[in-house]
Amino acid sequence: QSQLYHRNQSGDWERLLRS
Secondary structure: OOOOOOOOOOOOHHHHHHH
């Protein structure tokens, strides 16, 4: 799932998915 880590909006996704 590397596409989700693609800073979608501001980079908050990277933290939510990595949590």
